[in-house]
Amino acid sequence: MDRPNGITVANPLTLLDKYLGIVLQLVGQATIMFLQTMRYIFRGELSLSEAFRQANMIGLGSLYVVGVTGLFTGFAMSLQISKELAAFGADTAVGGVVALALIREIGPITAGVMVAGRVGSAMAAELSSMVVSEQIDALKIMRVDPVQFLVVPRFLAALVMMPALSIYSMFLGLGGAIFIAQAKANIPPETFLDSVKQTVVGTDFITHIIKSLVFATIIIFFSCSIGLSARGGAEDVGHATTRAVVWTMTIIFIVNYIITALSPLHAS
């Protein structure tokens, strides 16, 4: 479609078709990689030393960013909620409201987004540069499956470290929330924690863990499949890194809603 000024405007249906194709291809690649990984895990063909190395990279390397974002999210939420509820005389509900938000949504999402940004991008960059520098071809020549050698240890490491980071983020957020609630709305920590105990149930923690495990799976398989499908030269490394961050974060937010909607508290 040509406009009078000469600018070509793409047909929306063509664009939709193009992007749907990209999404389906990416989801297909990630799913195949997931199935291959599960096959290696069930066969016990694992490199635990590499998994420990990756766990160190994912977990310890992310402690600072996940901690700081979790803490400041707790500060901000408590600042918003405690003053409003205290004004209505509902200061005994502050802890419950903040805790629910942190445990069900903010904790896993914050950790997921930060790990996607830090670890997912690094993995896509590393794997795509290995493709460009023919290291992946070298593995294939040596009959070493790149999925077994590179993806399986990363997945195992992420399965352990993501829930740990998510819980860590949640506790720091709660700590920050307690501090701000007392400092800005004069709500004692005991009152805050009583409210948390009365509101939060076991299902909330299960939802939290399920979300962090699903986010770990999304980050690893989308980042690794984007990295390993890179072609061309050095500029493809940059493209792969950007694509990994954009796609994993987008999918994390979509899947977060789906899990929330399917959780027992909302499904009925």
Added chain:
Amino acid sequence: MTSQPIPPSSLPSFSKASEPMIKVEGLRKSFNGREVLKGISFEVFPGEMLAIIGPSGCGKSTLLKLITGLLEPDAGKITLNSEQIGLVFQGSALLNSLTVRENLALALRERKLPKREQDKAIMEDLTLVGLADYIDSFPTQLSGGQQKRTSFARAIVNDPQIILYDEPTTGLDPVMSTVIEDYMIELEKQLHAAGIVVTHQFSTWTRTAHRAILLNQGVVVWEGKPHEALNSTNPYIIQFAKATREGPMLAGKV
């Protein structure tokens, strides 16, 4: 700039009496509708080193990737008489997260050797390429020439019957190029493997190969012994060997 080719007698001899170790028949490959290889055929015998030469983009590296199975041909047939293949990559392609020892051990993984035997094989190979002292170094701690030599060691650690070199001297200084070429000749003597070297470096194909084929735009335009190249009447090999602009290659494109 060209150097004098070494006399063919400096290379180990080979015989065509046995079955070819590599047989390529009518190989075709296209990318995005552009045919890169247009029906290539050749044979390589045990102990023979074949040079595949030609200008950049003529399909040399694609040919190697087809032989190693990294790419699938559109048409044609590749017969390899051995599953033990060693490949020396242009950019070394060592795994940066692993030490030199671990890089070589990865190549030995399928053989499931006891650790003592594995270490012995690795040390022998590294001694051959003069890198025994660097066994626990990471690739990023090595120079370009050392990385290339480690790549050699990795390619031969399994005692391959077929050894392939992708631009082994590209990007190296002339002295290091000569060192690498000497290693290639030494390996020909020790392994007696069938080899293919893809290169456009004059000294590399004239010093290390028994025979050469010149590719241009996906077809073989010359085949012969390296020391015959400069005396040939074939305009393609004359232009390529003398590195001049005058000739049929790139005519009208420069």
